Amino acid sequence: MMAYKGNRVSERLDRLAIAGIGINADNGVSPRLSIVANLIFLAVGIVGLVLCLQEQFGSGIVFGAMFAASTHSIIVEHRKRGNAPPDERERAIFWKATAIGAGASCLLASGWVMFLGNFADDGMWKPDRQAEWRAAGLFMIGLMMQIANIASAWMTPAYAAELLDDE
Amino acid sequence: MTREIHNRIAMFRADAGMTRRELAEAVGVNPQTIGFLERGDYKPSLELAMSLAEVFGVNVELLFAFEPFPSLSQALQKGRE
Numbered sequence: 001m002m003a004y005k006g007n008r009v010s011e012r013l014d015r016l017a018i019a020g021i022g023i024n025a026d027n028g029v030s031p032r033l034s035i036v037a038n039l040i041f042l043a044v045g046i047v048g049l050v051l052c053l054q055e056q057f058g059s060g061i062v063f064g065a066m067f068a069a070s071t072h073s074i075i076v077e078h079r080k081r082g083n084a085p086p087d088e089r090e091r092a093i094f095w096k097a098t099a100i101g102a103g104a105s106c107l108l109a110s111g112w113v114m115f116l117g118n119f120a121d122d123g124m125w126k127p128d129r130q131a132e133w134r135a136a137g138l139f140m141i142g143l144m145m146q147i148a149n150i151a152s153a154w155m156t157p158a159y160a161a162e163l164l165d166d167e
Numbered sequence: 168m169t170r171e172i173h174n175r176i177a178m179f180r181a182d183a184g185m186t187r188r189e190l191a192e193a194v195g196v197n198p199q200t201i202g203f204l205e206r207g208d209y210k211p212s213l214e215l216a217m218s219l220a221e222v223f224g225v226n227v228e229l230l231f232a233f234e235p236f237p238s239l240s241q242a243l244q245k246g247r248e
Contacts (some may be wrong), residue, residue, distance in 0.1 A: 080199065087196035088212050089203065159210035 101148030
């Protein structure tokens with residue numbers, strides 16, 4: 001960050017970016033960047049699902065959002081510790097985040113099914129065509145990954161600059 | 168029940184002349200975890216706490232406590248009295 005020292009506009013844009021996505025965002029390990037990125041993937045997934053309902057090309061977008069979330073999590077994990085195995089703190093965060101992601105997805109799915117039952121006569125949406133079922137399935141997997149990534153980033157304390165030093 | 172756990176890992180590490188990376192390798196964790204431990208952002212497992220104490224050659228209660236540790240100046244002052 002601050003690569004354009006002296007240029008006021010660039011410096012202000014840099015500060016704005018740091019305020020939005022957190023320090024150390026440039027090396028990909030900022031928890032806040034992870035939260036922002038996964039919220040974007042979630043929004044893209046929802047847009048894809050809606051497009052699919054309108055009989056457009058949505059399922060590819062939903063797949064893209066799911067794939068982006070999983071790729072993002074792999075890259076962040078690799079940037080954090082290279083090829084070293086996760087230690088006890090990282091394992092605990094991973095399992096907690098996965099449990100939150102899976103639990104939240106199940107809760108949302110069961111809530112939707114319950115409301116689907118209540119409002120079935122009013123024509124509440126449910127997957128009908130093959131593409132819609134595929135998109136709904138991909139959306140659920142993506143949702144689980146995105147919520148897990150957000151939970152994982154939320155539970156990871158902010159990386160202080162000195163903690164990234166090798167010393 | 169969540170109680171705050173204080174530690175003096177940073178002090179013992181500085182005293183031993185070790186970097187975070189060296190200490191992390193000695194106990195088998197990520198250097199970031201050592202940083203989070205020193206900052207009080209993470210509570211270690213009993214196994215990790217005992218491994219850290221073993222590296223420094225002290226009892227675990229010298230490294231971790233529920234009550235805040237006195238500062239070095241306070242400890243020196245107490246020693247003079």
